[in-house]
Amino acid sequence: MRLTRVYLPAAFAEGAVLPLEPGAALHLVRVLRLGVGARLAVFDGAGREHAASIAAVHGERCEVRVGAALPAVAESPLAITLGQGLSRGERMDYAIQKATELGVRRIVPLFCERSVVRLDAAQAARRLLHWRGVAAAACEQCGRATLPEILAPRPLADHLGAAASGVRGAELRAVLLPDAACGVDSLPKPLAAIEILIGPEGGLTDDEQRRALAHGYVGLRLGPRILRTETAAAAAIAALQAVRGDLG
Numbered sequence: 001m002r003l004t005r006v007y008l009p010a011a012f013a014e015g016a017v018l019p020l021e022p023g024a025a026l027h028l029v030r031v032l033r034l035g036v037g038a039r040l041a042v043f044d045g046a047g048r049e050h051a052a053s054i055a056a057v058h059g060e061r062c063e064v065r066v067g068a069a070l071p072a073v074a075e076s077p078l079a080i081t082l083g084q085g086l087s088r089g090e091r092m093d094y095a096i097q098k099a100t101e102l103g104v105r106r107i108v109p110l111f112c113e114r115s116v117v118r119l120d121a122a123q124a125a126r127r128l129l130h131w132r133g134v135a136a137a138a139c140e141q142c143g144r145a146t147l148p149e150i151l152a153p154r155p156l157a158d159h160l161g162a163a164a165s166g167v168r169g170a171e172l173r174a175v176l177l178p179d180a181a182c183g184v185d186s187l188p189k190p191l192a193a194i195e196i197l198i199g200p201e202g203g204l205t206d207d208e209q210r211r212a213l214a215h216g217y218v219g220l221r222l223g224p225r226i227l228r229t230e231t232a233a234a235a236a237i238a239a240l241q242a243v244r245g246d247l248g
Contacts, residue, residue, distance in 0.1 A: 004041070006042050010044070011044070012044065035057060036055065051066075052065060053065050075146055076246040083110055084096075084229075085229060086153060087115070092117075094230040106150075107135075113204075114200050114203065115201075175196075175209065175212040182218060184222070187243065197212055203229075222239065
């Protein structure tokens, strides 16, 4: 039987007894109804995973005893960065969840001209914390022991400028365009790192597309159909993993 996996964002070693975060503890105790001695696995989000068991339960709180190290699921050889135009709540959550399950390494939420979502600094900080929670839950489900890096939301113009200057540069940068001539099967081989840029609801404006191409992005087509922003993210990452990553 597959072990329940729990994200434990703390330094841990075999033999340690540590408290779980409140949300994780509540899920184990109240939802799964696990008690003392129940076996599970904990991972730190940086690639380490250990067997564990519930050592103590105090109401809705619990502690786990860390056991021996387990072999973690290998990360994809293709380092994918997702530049995702900000979309409404559930759509953005879906894009982050599926990107995590499909092995993306880094996610950059982007304010675009057609982004309906507008966040002040405090709201952006809360959303970032929420998105990281979405990614952690996706890792628990899919077997990854490494959380993708999720950056704070930034304007698309700032992101394009950073890409052009080589900051967090990828080997190849691509922007999804429905009329692009290049498909994923035309990407260079081998390919170690790629960034894929996807617009929000309504897509990127013509000016944003031109600016992305001027900053070194290549147009990439995903087929004849126009996809929703959250569908496009999952489809693009799956296609990239299939032709140059670990889904082949």
